[in-house]
Amino acid sequence: MQTGTMDIVVFDLETTGLSPYCEEIIQIAGMRMRDGVILKSEVFETYVNPGKRISSFITHYTGITNAQVCHAPGAVQALAEFSKFVGDATLVAHNGKRFDMPFIRETCLRNSTPVRPIGFIDSIAFSRRLWGRGGGHGLDVILNRLQLDPQSVRRHDARGDVAILAEAVRMMWSRIDPAFLKCPVPAGAGVIPV
């Protein structure tokens, strides 16, 4: 993060399943936001070859096929490129504390990839801060609360999810701290390849 700026990268993973310990990443997308401004030209996106078959359930859920990932880089290369894109920015993902960050951590561990610490914010924290406990904090619930149209993007594709999540984060953040001077919710830490 540069002095005087709040650089974050909103990101999303698609995977072959829910468990970080036995499933693999198949797509990564990221979008940079600086001081509350979404930099739509500063995007990262790649498919990832999982080294295993994508189940029909996941293809149906995400729209991602085996053909789309078969010539894509593997997780080690894809995560290394993502890490370059991220730089020193703080990562933001929805339910990332339980899903996306463990997926990166465990994927690096399995591949003996050296990692570095990186700041991380779970966007669920913005929702909890704004709307308390009732009603849930799933992405669709939040989009509905913010009157954002989920049909405007391809949901469950990392590129679509990250675009609409970035807008949701921008709106939630601005309702808490319109100046975007610092993160208004507790930030944690995760790891990303060196």
Place this chain on the structure above:
DNA sequence: GCTAGGCAGGAACCCCTCCTCCCCT
């Protein structure tokens, strides 16, 4: 329309453990 793993947060209770629910693909 469909599966399954981990775990935060709350309850009950004074420090842990158990329980339930959430949320991601």
